Amino acid sequence: MSTTISRRIVVIGTGTGVGKTWLSCELLRALRAQGRRVLGLKPIESGVSDEAPTDGGLLADAALGDPERARALEIAAPYRLLEPISPHLAARRSGRSINVELALTYVQDCESAPLPGGPVEVSLVETAGGLFSPLDQNATNWDFARALDPSRWLLVAPDALGVLHDLTATLLAAGARGRAPDAIALCCARPQDASTGTNAAEVERLGVARRPFVFPDDGSAGIEALLANLLE
Ligand SMILES: Nc1ncnc2c1ncn2[C@@H]1O[C@H](COP(=O)(O)OP(=O)(O)OP(=O)(O)O)[C@@H](O)[C@H]1O
Ligand SMILES: [Mg+2]
Secondary structure, X not given: OOOOOOEEEEEEEOOOOXXXXXXXXXXXXXXXXXXXXXXXXXXXXXXXXXXXXXXXXHHHHHHHOOHHHHHHHHHOOOEEOXXXXXXXXXXXXXXXXXXXHHHHHXXXXXXXXXXXXXXXXXXXXXXXXXOOOEEEOOEEHHHHHHHOOOOEEEEEEEOOOOHHHHHHHHHHHHHHHOOOOOEEEEEOOOOOOXXXXXXXXXXXXXXXXXXXXXXXXXXXXXXXXXXXXXXX
């Protein structure tokens, strides 16, 4: 099915629990506040349970602000895996395997369905875990993100000790595969440590990447600048 989407944002991470969902929801709420018709999707998710909100549910709520429509979008995701382990293993242990093409089709189908008021203008897709987390024997999130091109890749990392290594390693590996992220953001997804607040400047000074956007606390200050970058 063809898609009329004008911009697709793919949120990738240096690992799990780095702030991808938190930042995605902030971006989606900011887009909605601008009056844009947006979608937030998590096609592949492990650790899905009734006990806690899923990332897919949080993203759909932030994007749509309509619980019924959001729930329908959330539960239509093709890979809602129960075990809180790597998606490739959660899939295998439930007798399934993850097909990147099927995940891509879900995204395209969601993008093609109009929202109240008109077609989807911006879609955001959160990947599961880190950029090189395995989805199957032969595919990682890098392959899924690549299948979602043309898009803008936002790499999220924690503003915490170890991030200089993790960003360097992720960017080196992505560069070796031939596709670098378009923007980088540091989130306070870990308890603060002595490096928190210093990392963005060091990333730039060490030549690891252009200075990342930083989200030091539970607020949306700075979100407009990141959005402008992602939509340019
Ligand atoms: N800037 C921030 N301010 C406050 N809390 C934050 C911020 N960024 C992340 N967090 C918190 O850090 C925790 C982990 O973030 P989040 O769930 O977004 O990570 P994730 O990368 O989406 O994880 P997963 O790999 O499980 O999808 C959450 O409790 C989230 O609320
Ligand atoms: Mg998440």
